[in-house]
Amino acid sequence: MTTHVIKQMEAGLSTPDTTPDKGISPDAKGAHETPERISEAEHAVMEVLWDGGTASAAQVCDAVGEERGWSLATVKTLLSRLVQKQAVATTPDGRRFLYSPMMERADYxxxxxxxLVDRLFGGRAASxxxxxxxxxxxxxxxxxxxxDLLKDLKS
Amino acid sequence: MTTHVIKQMEAGLSTPDTTPDKGISPDAKGAHETPERISEAEHAVMEVLWDGGTASAAQVCDAVGEERGWSLATVKTLLSRLVQKQAVATTPDGRRFLYSPMMERADYxxxxxxxLVDRLFGGRAASxxxxxxxxxxxxxxxxxxxxDLLKDLKS
DNA sequence: GAGCAATATTTACAAATGTAGTCGTTATGA
DNA sequence: TCATAACGACTACATTTGTAAATATTGCTC
Incomplete structure (x- = not known):
């Protein structure tokens, strides 16, 4: 039965070769809880994905490694946390994964x-x-x- | 020797009655490390202090308790962490302490x-x-x- | 003077975060 | 074919954060 596969999906990562069972939608087990918070380190990874659209762990590591000095292991941890949080999706590509952002940068x-505005300015952006x-x-x-920008918006 | 007293100061709190030894300046052991980060919960406490100027733990608890439902214990923990971080100062007042903000709200x-601007907008506030x-x-x-505001600033 | 109530101090503990190491599998090149 | 390198999965561990309970001290009330 499929329990095995489901467990793997819940864990956020499945081996790409074991019958990539796409039958189960990514949010099958209740997805509309407040989108889980993305931490600062995770955000750095997201930036790479937003920038490149899709990348392997190694590529992300290269890209992000210029700023922070993260090891590949660290990047992989961050990626898998992002997958858990459903902020990033994986597609099998040969023996590896390609990671792509699920969340729009603009939304983040x-x-x-x-x-910030709520916490520091009582919700008033003008402040x-x-x-x-x-x-x-x-x-x-x-x-x-x-x-200028305001001028434009004022139509 | 004074190690004892110093240890107490490092811990952030000293009993108000035991000879409030003001001889050691609050930043005697090196204060100019990047001002330690204030967490979100701590910030809620700071808001109370910025608002009231100075307050006892119980007063802070009352004030903050309307929003979050924090116990006095929790508030005291947060206060002592803020004292450690040198964001809040204490003055003995009878058997208790009065807490007052060391940091300007505007600075925070x-x-x-x-x-935020650095992390999300490449440092460009206009963005x-x-x-x-x-x-x-x-x-x-x-x-x-x-x-309007811009008009004013343009002098 | 004995107990109580208010205080500060210490300790606790789970979750999130930052940072990485280890293990098992497998494609690949010698 | 056999070792190895590349990957993903799992485990690890210190620190910070949120939230509080336990403990010790002490001024105040009866």
């Missing part, structure tokens, strides 16, 4: 931004902008850029 | 904002604003507010 960025403007965080150029 | 907010503007995050009112 939006979520994180919102969290954040005000803060950025008042602290050194925005240069004259930034200000112009934003002004 | 600025730091967190910057971290964050752009993102907020394009996602649902900014209402028409927000946009006007920001526009």
């Amino acid at each position: 960025v939006g979520g994180e931004s919102r969290r 954040l902008v005000a803060h950025l403007a008042q602290s050194e965080a925005l240069t004259e150029d930034d200000l112009s850029e934003i002004a | 907010v600025g730091g967190e904002s910057r971290r 964050l604003v752009a993102h907020l503007a394009q996602s649902e995050a900014l209402t028409e009112d927000d946009l006007s507010e920001i526009a």
Whole structure:
């Protein structure tokens, strides 16, 4: 019976050769719980995937290794955690996996931004902008850029 | 020798009655390491202190207890961690302590904002604003507010 | 003066996170 | 064919975080 395969899927990774049973949808066991939080290290991996679209563990490791000095083992751990969290999907490719992002970068960025705004500015995004403007965080150029941007949005 | 006292200070808390030895400056053992990170729960406590200026553990607990349902024990743990991190100072008051913030709220907010902008927008704050503007995050009112704000800053 | 209530200090413990090592399998090149 | 390198899976382990209980001390009330 299929219990074996299911257990493997729950674990987030299955060996690519053992009958890649695609019969079970990735969220079969209840997927709409609040999308699990992606940690900072995991986010670094996501950036690589968002950038390249799809990559093997080794490729991710190369890409991310320039910044942080992570070992391949570390990258693999992060990838499998991301798979568990259903932020990344795997497709078998020969004896290895290719990893691709399930989550849109814009959604992640939006979520994180919102969290910050909620936590620090009582949910008022304008306050954040005000803060950025008042602290050194925005240069004259930034200000112009934003002004232009607003002009556009005002149609 | 003084090792005993020093150990107590390192632990972040000393009993208020045992000769509150103010001889050793709070950062005697090297304080300029990157200011230790304040966690989310700790931040909730900081908000209370920023709001009230100074408070006893019980007061903090009352204040914060409305949102989160924390026990006094929990609040005390968080307070002592904040003291360790030198984000909060204690002054003996009778048999208890009064806790007051050492860090400016603006600095914390600025730091967190910057971290986000660095991590998610390659350090370009304008990109964050752009993102907020394009996602649902900014209402028409927000946009006007920001526009006004920019007008002011442009002098 | 004895007990109680309020305090601070210590200890606890599970979950998440950062960082990696080990094990088992298998494609591959000599 | 046999060793080896490449992979994924599993295990590991310290640290941080969230959440709190246990313990010790002590001023205050009866």
